[in-house]
Amino acid sequence: MKLSYFPGCTLKNKAKDLDEYARRSALALGIELEEIEEWQCCGGVFTASRDEIATKLSSVRALAAAKKKDQPLVSVCSACHNVIRQTNYAMQNDEEFAFKVNNYMGEEEAYDGTAQVYHYLEMLRDLVGFDRIRERVVNPLTGKKIAAYYGCLLLRPAKVMAMDDPENPQIMEDLIRALGAEPVIYAYRNECCGGYVTLEDPELSRKKSNTVSDSAANNGAEMIVTACPLCRYNLVKNGSVLPVVYFTELLAEALGVKEVKA
Amino acid sequence: MNKANENLREEIQLISGVNPRKCMRCGKCSATCPSYDEMEYHPHQFVYMVETGNIEPLLKSESMFKCLSCFACVDRCPREVEPAKLVEAIRLAAERRQGGDRLTPDDIPAFLDDETPQQLLVSALRKYKK
Ligand code: SF4
Ligand code: SF4
Numbered sequence: 001m002k003l004s005y006f007p008g009c010t011l012k013n014k015a016k017d018l019d020e021y022a023r024r025s026a027l028a029l030g031i032e033l034e035e036i037e038e039w040q041c042c043g044g045v046f047t048a049s050r051d052e053i054a055t056k057l058s059s060v061r062a063l064a065a066a067k068k069k070d071q072p073l074v075s076v077c078s079a080c081h082n083v084i085r086q087t088n089y090a091m092q093n094d095e096e097f098a099f100k101v102n103n104y105m106g107e108e109e110a111y112d113g114t115a116q117v118y119h120y121l122e123m124l125r126d127l128v129g130f131d132r133i134r135e136r137v138v139n140p141l142t143g144k145k146i147a148a149y150y151g152c153l154l155l156r157p158a159k160v161m162a163m164d165d166p167e168n169p170q171i172m173e174d175l176i177r178a179l180g181a182e183p184v185i186y187a188y189r190n191e192c193c194g195g196y197v198t199l200e201d202p203e204l205s206r207k208k209s210n211t212v213s214d215s216a217a218n219n220g221a222e223m224i225v226t227a228c229p230l231c232r233y234n235l236v237k238n239g240s241v242l243p244v245v246y247f248t249e250l251l252a253e254a255l256g257v258k259e260v261k262a
Numbered sequence: 263m264n265k266a267n268e269n270l271r272e273e274i275q276l277i278s279g280v281n282p283r284k285c286m287r288c289g290k291c292s293a294t295c296p297s298y299d300e301m302e303y304h305p306h307q308f309v310y311m312v313e314t315g316n317i318e319p320l321l322k323s324e325s326m327f328k329c330l331s332c333f334a335c336v337d338r339c340p341r342e343v344e345p346a347k348l349v350e351a352i353r354l355a356a357e358r359r360q361g362g363d364r365l366t367p368d369d370i371p372a373f374l375d376d377e378t379p380q381q382l383l384v385s386a387l388r389k390y391k392k
Contacts, residue, residue, distance in 0.1 A: 009380040044385030045331055048350045049277045055388060079381050094279075156333035157344075166337050192296045192332035196385035199373050200365075201328070204300055208330075229379040237377065 003123065004066035004073045005033035008080035009041040015077070015229040021248035022076045022120055024257040029128050029136060033074060036065050044079050045196065046086040053100050059087035060101055064111040072116040074123050076248065078153040078228035081119045082161065088117050089160040119154065120248070121171050121227065122163055130178040138256035140180025146250070147184040147221035147242070148172030149212060151231045152192050166190060172225065172247060179254040184221040188212045193234040206238045213240035225250060267315035270355070274312050278351035282313035284341045291335035291345045301325040305335045305345040312348055326353040327364065327390070357392040365390035 011019035026033050040058035047055050062084060066073035075081045091098045091113030102110040118126070124133060150169050158166040169190060173183035193212060194205025213235050216224050224240065225247040226232050235244045252258040263271070275281065291305035292298055303311065303325045311320055320326070326349050335345045356362050370383055 009384065014377065014379045041380070041384055043388050044381045044383075045388050047354070047388065048331075048344075048347045049354055050279045051277050052354070077381065079385070152330070152332040152334070155337075157336045159337075192330045192334070194296075195330040195332065196382055196389055197297075197328065197330055199382060199386045200390075201300070204297065204328070208296055228381075230381045230385070233377055233379050233382065237375075 001030060001127070002032045002034050002071060003118075003127075004069060004071040005035050006039055006042075006062050006073060006075040006080055006084065007035060008075060008077045010079075010229045011077055015232075015246070018076055018227075018229065018246040018248055021246065021252035021258065024260075025248060025251045025255050026123075028255045028257045029124075029133065031123070031128065034071070036062050036073075039065075042080045042083040044083070046083045048086075050090075050094060050097055053097075053104055056087045056090070056101065057105070059084045060091065060105070060111055063088055063091070063113075063115040063117070064109060067111065067115040068109070072118050072123075072127075074118045074120055076120040076227060078119075078151065078226075079230065081117075082153040085117050086157075086160050088113055088115065119163060119227070121154075121175065124175060124251075125171055130174050133175070134178045137179055137254045139254050141250065141254055142180045144181040145184050145220055145222045146176045146181050147186055147216035147219070147224045148176060148189060148247075149216070149224050149226045149231060149235070149244075150190045151226065151228050152190070152195070153228060155190055175247065175251070176225070179250060181250075184216065184219050186215045186219040186221070188215040193231045195230060195234075198234055198237075205234050209234045209238040209240070213238075213242055213244075217241045263315040267317060270317045271312060271315045274317060274348065274351045274355060277354055278344075278347040280312075280344050280347045280351070282309045282343065282348065285309045285313070285343045286341055288340065291339050291343070294334045294338045296332060296334065297328040297330055300328040305349065308348045308352065309343055309345050312352075317352070320352050321356045325349075326356065329353075331389075353389070354392070357390075363391045
């Protein structure tokens with residue numbers, strides 16, 4: 001199965017692991033991630049305003065490119081996924097906005113908001129299936145207690161993201177179980193790490209991040225997994241008592257594709 | 263409400279697509295807001311102040327820059343008011359005024375460390391600059 005893939009700028013730079021393990025694991029599961037040609041940065045956050053067009057064009061172009069190939073569009077980074085998904089929702093549901101975007105893009109083909117958008121986790125759940133992943137695991141992570149950290153971007157706004165129950169998500173816990181490990185449930189798994197405000201108010205993000213990592217640790221977790229480079233940065237920078245790794249790294253490890261053979 | 267405030271309210275409603283009159287003042291948005299302690303005006307006050315056209319104080323306050331865009335208030339509001347969209351619209355209105363940028367690309371290097379993800383830089387520029 002071939003899917004269109006939007007890696008995003010962070011995965012090409014500081015979060016190369018997140019990208020590399022995602023591709024390798026997908027291949028092990030029979031999926032080829034085909035990078036969208038000439039994609040541009042999603043901008044990191046969705047501007048929730050109806051009159052902003054320019055900041056949403058890179059997402060629209062990526063969506064249109066996937067649609068043209070008749071492939072679902074997959075991304076791994078929580079932020080890219082959030083921006084692309086919210087943009088797609090606006091294209092589907094806000095006629096005036098969609099008109100302005102298509103009008104601006106001019107000679108390019110009009111995009112109607114009908115591309116299918118998957119986060120990599122949704123791809124695992126809905127296109128591969130956790131049972132199939134379980135069968136493919138060669139190094140089960142038996143006995144590991146792992147806290148899934150969702151943060152905000154994967155889940156909210158729930159009406160738009162539609163990935164999981166925003167107050168009691170399961171998708172990462174189900175993956176952790178499929179890999180043979182034990183998920184740890186804790187109160188702050190869907191609360192914010194402080195996000196971009198860390199840039200000008202590091203103290204705020206320190207408080208928010210430590211609440212998350214302490215809550216995971218107090219519930220017996222040995223490590224935290226995330227899909228978001230900014231969550232990972234904030235947690236680690238603020239001295240998380242637990243290691244924080246990308247979920248794709250665990251997946252690659254369990255599937256036996258973490259190390260590349262020389 | 264004077265004309266200037268009315269126009270401002272119109273603009274904020276247009277940018278955000280939010281109808282503040284749906285609010286029933288339960289305060290749930292503010293109760294769930296992770297930045298509550300840092301804000302001078304809290305999410306439910308954004309809603310009320312836009313509804314009553316008392317918008318200038320919001321435009322002059324730091325509160326909009328404390329919003330993490332976590333969308334908790336959007337998901338947890340029982341009336342689908344979507345307060346975060348009002349905060350965003352206030353921020354845009356402030357930044358679109360002359361000299362409204364809070365950050366320029368030249369300011370960025372001072373904030374960098376070895377691990378800073380691009381995501382943080384592009385997000386900050388999008389939030390702090392028109
Ligand atoms: S989106 Fe902003 S205002 Fe709403 S709960 Fe989050 S931080 Fe508070
Ligand atoms: S949660 Fe919704 S209804 Fe309640 S005060 Fe906030 S905006 Fe108003």
